[in-house]
Amino acid sequence: xxxxxxxxxxxxxxxxxxxxxxxxxxxxxxxxxxxxxxxxxxxxxxxxxxxxxxxxxxxxxxxxxxxxxxxxxxxxxxxxxxxxxxxxxxxxxxxxxxxxxxxxxxxxxxxxxxxxxxxxxxxxxxxxxxxxxxxxxxxxxxxxxxxxxxxxxxxxxxxxxxxxxxxxxxxxxxxxxxxxxxxxxxxxxxxxxxxxxxxxxxxxxxxxxxxxxxxxxxxxx
Amino acid sequence: xxxxxxxxxxxxxxxxxxxxxxxxxxxxxxxxxxxxxxxxxxxxxxxxxxxxxxxxxxxxxxxxxxxxxxxxxxxxxxxxxxxxxxxxxxxxxxxxxxxxxxxxxxxxxxxxxxxxxxxxxxxxxxxxxxxxxxxxxxxxxxxxxxxxxxxxxxxxxxxxxxxxxxxxxxxxxxxxxxxxxxxxxxxxxxxxxxxxxxxxxxxxxxxxxxxxxxxxxxxxx
Numbered sequence: 109x110x111x112x113x114x115x116x117x118x119x120x121x122x123x124x125x126x127x128x129x130x131x132x133x134x135x136x137x138x139x140x141x142x143x144x145x146x147x148x149x150x151x152x153x154x155x156x157x158x159x160x161x162x163x164x165x166x167x168x169x170x171x172x173x174x175x176x177x178x179x180x181x182x183x184x185x186x187x188x189x190x191x192x193x194x195x196x197x198x199x200x201x202x203x204x205x206x207x208x209x210x211x212x213x214x215x216x217x218x219x220x221x222x223x224x225x226x227x228x229x230x231x232x233x234x235x236x237x238x239x240x241x242x243x244x245x246x247x248x249x250x251x252x253x254x255x256x257x258x259x260x261x262x263x264x265x266x267x268x269x270x271x272x273x274x275x276x277x278x279x280x281x282x283x284x285x286x287x288x289x290x291x292x293x294x295x296x297x298x299x300x301x302x303x304x305x306x307x308x309x310x311x312x313x314x315x316x317x318x319x320x321x322x323x324x325x326x327x328x329x
Numbered sequence: 330x331x332x333x334x335x336x337x338x339x340x341x342x343x344x345x346x347x348x349x350x351x352x353x354x355x356x357x358x359x360x361x362x363x364x365x366x367x368x369x370x371x372x373x374x375x376x377x378x379x380x381x382x383x384x385x386x387x388x389x390x391x392x393x394x395x396x397x398x399x400x401x402x403x404x405x406x407x408x409x410x411x412x413x414x415x416x417x418x419x420x421x422x423x424x425x426x427x428x429x430x431x432x433x434x435x436x437x438x439x440x441x442x443x444x445x446x447x448x449x450x451x452x453x454x455x456x457x458x459x460x461x462x463x464x465x466x467x468x469x470x471x472x473x474x475x476x477x478x479x480x481x482x483x484x485x486x487x488x489x490x491x492x493x494x495x496x497x498x499x500x501x502x503x504x505x506x507x508x509x510x511x512x513x514x515x516x517x518x519x520x521x522x523x524x525x526x527x528x529x530x531x532x533x534x535x536x537x538x539x540x541x542x543x544x545x546x547x548x549x550x
Contacts (some may be wrong), residue, residue: 154471155429166414170428172393173420180413192401193387199394207391208376250375 113140113149113160116313117222117282119214120171120206121159122275127175127268129306131182137309143227172202175268187268198262201269205276209247214276216240217285222318244285252291260297274301278310284321288329303327334361334370334381337534338443338503340435341392341427342380343496348396348489350527352403358530364448393423396489408489419483422490426497430468435497437461438506443539465506473512481518495522499531505542509550524548 112128112135114121128135140149142158153160153169161168161177168174179188188195217240220232251273254261262269277298280286288295301307311325323329333349333356335342349356361370363379374381374390382389382398389395400409409416438461441453472494475482483490498519501507509516522528532546544550 155425157429168417168421170421170424173417173424176420177413177417180416192398195401196389196394196398199397200389200391203391203394204376208378 109164110135111138111162112136113138113152113162114158115140115142116315117218117279118142118158119210119272119275119279120157122278122310123202123206123268123271124159124161124171124174124178125309126271126275126306127178127187129309130185130187130271130304131178133178133182141226172206175202175271179268187266187271189263189265189267194263198267198269201262202272205269205272209273209276212243213240213247214279216243218279218283221283221285222315225317226315240285244280245287245290248287248290248294251297252293255293255297266301270297270301274298274307278302278307282313282315282320282324283318299327299329302329330385331356332359332383333357334359334373334383335379336361336363337536338439338500339363339379340431340439340493340496340500341378343499343531344423344427344489344492345380345382345392345395345399346530347492347496347527348399348408350530351406351408351492351525352399354399354403362447393427396423396492400489408487408492410484410486410488415484419488419490422483423493426490426493430494430497433464434461434468435500437464439500439504442504442506443536446538447536461506465501466508466511469508469511469515472518473514476514476518487522491518491522495519495528499523499528503534503536503541503545504539520548520550523550 110128110133112121112124114125114137116139125135125137140158142156145156149160150156152162152167155169157169159169159171159174161174168177179186188198216236220236220240224230224232251261258264260266260270261273277286288298302311314320331349331354333342333345335346335358337360346356346358361379363377366377370381371377373383373388376390378390380390380392380395382395389398400407409419437457441457441461445451445453472482479485481487481491482494498507509519523532535541
């Protein structure tokens with residue numbers, strides 16, 4: 109049995125969930141409010157973060173380490189190209205979203221609006237929200253620029269880079285922070301990825317106390 | 330010709346430099362004050378960050394994407410094991426240092442004491458420095474615990490995880506922020522890695538206006 113300890117609105121967990129689902133690996137989702145992580149969880153991951161993947165005696169943490177492990181052990185369907193140069197482009201974009209986009213957008217909007225309240229750390233900081241609202245425009249434009257030249261973000265095929273990006277955007281869509289009218293290319297890309305069977309469980313996510321945007325689960329948004 | 334655009338005290342650049350040197354790849358180091366990155370640099374890496382590796386027409390960015398690319402194209406000597414489970418452990422630890430250690434320690438000490446002054450962002454914030462001084466103890470203890478059971482951080486062989494860790498610790502050693510008496514195992518590990526030829530260029534680094542700790546380049550510290 110495969111278990112994934114996760115938090116519904118974590119983009120890192122969502123990237124792993126999309127990867128597992130695309131590979132048709134059955135997984136039991138174990139919701140873990142990471143801010144209440146106890147000593148049992150810290151023994152699995154001393155970093156105290158989700159996602160953590162458990163497959164019998166094997167325990168893996170760090171979302172990218174998990175995704176690369178899945179890709180190496182379950183190569184079909186591939187979510188990474190074979191050519192090293194193209195793999196580097198996939199990894200550059202995964203890092204773009206998990207590092208830069210996360211710092212400039214996700215942490216400024218989703219974390220301020222939702223995680224802060226859940227973890228009782230007070231109210232959203234207006235300066236952060238404002239800076240996130242501004243930064244997401246630049247990022248949507250950059251994605252649009254990539255998608256003008258490529259079918260998927262990293263090239264002709266869907267890869268982990270698309271899942272990393274979609275994981276963040278889907279969290280931001282939950283909190284109504286994505287203006288889908290800004291870039292038609294990005295909207296078309298998200299419609300394609302949103303309609304995949306792998307996305308279903310993410311569209312069904314509910315965080316108690318926070319209603320998703322009305323179009324959140326709508327494939328025709 | 331291989332060029333690496335870098336900043337001397339960036340742990341991400343140092344990880345790449347160690348990897349290139351260990352593989353005996355000759356590289357021309359191009360110092361790039363990332364805070365003055367102009368449009369030409371942004372065309373190479375729209376994220377505006379160092380390191381950027383340039384090999385003729387190929388331009389790579391993101392330190393981990395670069396290291397994985399080097400490992401895939403120059404497999405000798407190996408800096409990653411072959412077994413997927415062990416590779417996941419290497420990647421977990423690389424992320425531990427580049428993500429968690431960076432956020433809790435490097436950014437709180439090196440960035441406060443040095444980068445902030447270089448980029449004219451004012452004086453070190455005492456609260457940040459205090460939290461970094463506290464956090465590095467936990468991290469050194471965790472490294473010591475790993476090294477009680479393993480010859481190198483991720484297992485019996487030296488890997489990218491050791492280079493990621495040494496890259497951060499060497500920056501902190503420059504700013505006199507490592508208490509080498511805290512853990513004998515960590516000290517022995519650092520002595521081993523510091524004496525490798527790949528480390529030489531790092532021990533020769535000088536950031537104008539900031540003198541390194543007296544023992545910084547001393548192999549018998």
